[in-house]
Amino acid sequence: MQTDILTRATPTADTITGTALTTDSLAVARRRSAELEERIRREPGSFRVLTGDRPTGPLHLGHYFGTLRNRVRLQDAGVETFVLVADYQVLTDRDVAERQAETVEELLLDHLAVGIDPERSVIFAHSAVPALNQLLLPFLSLVSVAELQRNPTVKDEIAHSRQSAVSGLMFTYPVHQAADILFCKANLVPVGQDQLPHLEVTRTVARRFDDRYGPVFPVPDALLSEAPLLLGTDGTKMSKSRGNSIALGATADATAKLIKGARTDAERHITYDPEHRPEVSSLVLLAALCEGGDPHAVAEEIGGGAAALKRRVTESVNTFMAPMRARRAAYAKDRTYLREVLRSGNERAGAVAEATLAEVRQAMGTHY
Structure with missing residues (x-):
């Protein structure tokens, strides 16, 4: 469950009248x-x-x-x-x-x-x-x-x-x-x-x-x-209670371990296709978000293999999170x-x- 107090609502209906939003x-x-x-x-x-x-x-x-x-x-x-x-x-x-x-x-x-x-x-x-x-x-x-x-x-x-x-x-x-x-x-x-x-x-x-x-x-x-x-590393909804998410306070090693164990699929060539390949596409999207790039381009650059995909995601995430981790560590003292x-x-x-x-x-x- 998301923690944002405004992300707890899932039904698309008027909360006063109960009628569907058009x-x-x-x-x-x-x-x-x-x-x-x-x-x-x-x-x-x-x-x-x-x-x-x-x-x-x-x-x-x-x-x-x-x-x-x-x-x-x-x-x-x-x-x-x-x-x-x-x-x-x-x-x-x-x-x-x-x-x-x-x-x-x-x-x-x-x-x-x-x-x-x-x-x-x-x-x-x-x-x-x-x-x-x-x-x-x-x-x-x-x-x-x-x-x-x-x-x-x-x-x-x-x-x-x-x-x-x-x-x-x-x-x-x-x-x-x-x-x-x-x-x-x-x-x-x-x-x-x-x-x-x-x-x-x-x-x-x-x-x-x-x-x-x-x-x-x-x-x-x-x-x-x-x-x-973004899906969790197990392919289901990302949730802190399921242990399938990368916490903002996670170390680089813990992040690498989570991504290494992330669920993918049997198809070797990496593509960005959220509808048909949700797990692979979620990892590609995560790398693209961290790099500020386009997920289709990221998938094309990776080419083939789940191992190559996970290496790219790990590097992108850890590079992106490094400044956050440094600030967090400083404040934690x-x-x-x-x-x-x-x-x-x-x-x-x-x-x-x-x-x-x-x-x-x-x-x-x-x-x-």
Whole structure:
């Protein structure tokens, strides 16, 4: 399971109405996203982004190419970026959150290693920002029980839950996510196509609050990102829990060992054909992503043999990851700095959340 809090939705259906997204609506979303990209180039300071991860294990190259590099791109473009460590959401599908402090620090290391700058981006944790979580109560009043019950994402998560019994947090987490996005008045949320319905919960909450109490929240836009389809080394979905992914903190030797054991096929000539040769094509794509090249050209250069393919992928990945590993190792030597980064981010996020909560109280007439 991806850790990005906005990549947990898989069904392509409206999360409020339960109706399927149409081809036309997807086309509209793509056009809107293209317009947003143009605006980002012209006026990046007019946007605020909320994104984040659940601290459930080490991030890997799938996360990097799927979400992390886009976060760094937006940050470097001048977009105000909030990165949430969603520690409370770990409990949505687990009875307990094990080794949480350690996992949170590893998550911080991964973000610093890939280029997230705590001076330009706010990195913070759910549990350290009470005002954010307090927004959950008024937001829940804006969504009916029936709407939550037919939410396809909630249904899917419940079906795959690790808990002995499904908790109320699982039932309400789409609204909790709305609080994550709206507490800082984020007006831009990077998502994949399959997550568009999930963002609609937040958009609905923002509209309903403003209709009922007056204007407080922007209705956030989706910034569509095309995540490359990278399989795990066993040919199945890349997942940290399956041991089939290359963690950002993996050593060069561990990376080489994983790639050496990667699944391929019996055909000798290497081609890039994701539909008919998914395992081989995923390895070719990984090399191409690391080299900044075209996968068809990479396949042609490799020519024949799984061994040659794996050598090329190993070299490309280890070369690409070397600077990240060096930065990660340097930051890992100073755990005090990591705690300071999170403490500072918590304070900055807390101040924003308190200001938003004050506006909500004023709008609702509960500002005593």
